[in-house]
Amino acid sequence: KAGVTQTPRYLIKTRGQQVTLSCSPISGHRSVSWYQQTPGQGLQFLFEYFSETQRNKGNFPGRFSGRQFSNSRSEMNVSTLELGDSALYLCASSEGQSGQPQHFGDGTRLSIL
Amino acid sequence: GQQVMQIPQYQHVQEGEDFTTYCNSSTTLSNIQWYKQRPGGHPVFLIQLVKSGEVKKQKRLTFQFGEAKKNSSLHITATQTTDVGTYFCAGVRGTGGFKTIFGAGTRLFVKA
Numbered sequence: 001k002a003g004v005t006q007t008p009r010y011l012i013k014t015r016g017q018q019v020t021l022s023c024s025p026i027s028g029h030r031s032v033s034w035y036q037q038t039p040g041q042g043l044q045f046l047f048e049y050f051s052e053t054q055r056n057k058g059n060f061p062g063r064f065s066g067r068q069f070s071n072s073r074s075e076m077n078v079s080t081l082e083l084g085d086s087a088l089y090l091c092a093s094s095e096g097q098s099g100q101p102q103h104f105g106d107g108t109r110l111s112i113l
Numbered sequence: 114g115q116q117v118m119q120i121p122q123y124q125h126v127q128e129g130e131d132f133t134t135y136c137n138s139s140t141t142l143s144n145i146q147w148y149k150q151r152p153g154g155h156p157v158f159l160i161q162l163v164k165s166g167e168v169k170k171q172k173r174l175t176f177q178f179g180e181a182k183k184n185s186s187l188h189i190t191a192t193q194t195t196d197v198g199t200y201f202c203a204g205v206r207g208t209g210g211f212k213t214i215f216g217a218g219t220r221l222f223v224k225a
Contacts, residue, residue: 035215042215042218043201043215043218045213045214045215090155092156098213099211099212099213101158102156102203103158107155
């Protein structure tokens with residue numbers, strides 16, 4: 001069974017631009033969560049989607065948004081990029097109910113110049 | 114809000130020494146999960162503890178869940194260089210809808 005796939009792996013943007021990251025969960029997994037990871041900051045929860053609905057949301061500004069499609073694939077969008085948005089963005093999928101073990105993708109490393 | 118505190122932040126050990134990382138939650142948890150992230154990699158699920166006082170072992174790794182389901186520990190016996198990485202606990206709160214909160218992680222350095 002294929003793992004969680006995130007694209008692209010690396011991305012370089014400039015301040016003010018917007019970016020869309022993609023995540024394909026493990027086949028059969030219906031829940032997708034997104035995390036931001038920066039050195040020394042651990043895993044900061046962004047949001048969780050289940051059946052195309054946002055189920056949980058972290059404490060990030062409205063510039064961060066996401067969505068989930070009927071095939072469980074998910075995208076997250078960051079608008080008006082800031083230097084501080086440089087981070088590794090990780091997507092994780094789980095079978096269904098919140099709180100189940102999560103399976104992470106390799107992440108998208110976003111660098112803002 | 115609810116937090117999961119994890120200590121220590123860093124730990125340097127000599128190969129063969131033991132290592133322990135601790136997690137504490139401000140509220141009772143439904144369950145707790147442990148993950149390992151190798152340098153340059155992504156977090157990988159290790160184990161889930163559900164029952165009060167539960168103890169589980171995976172080779173040299175021993176995981177414990179406290180009686181009050183508010184704290185947990187991961188102990189590695191006789192560390193090896195392959196143990197290097199960051200170990201995260203993730204507490205799952207069950208009331209008001211399940212929600213997973215990750216600890217800040219403990220980064221383990223092992224010197225050969």
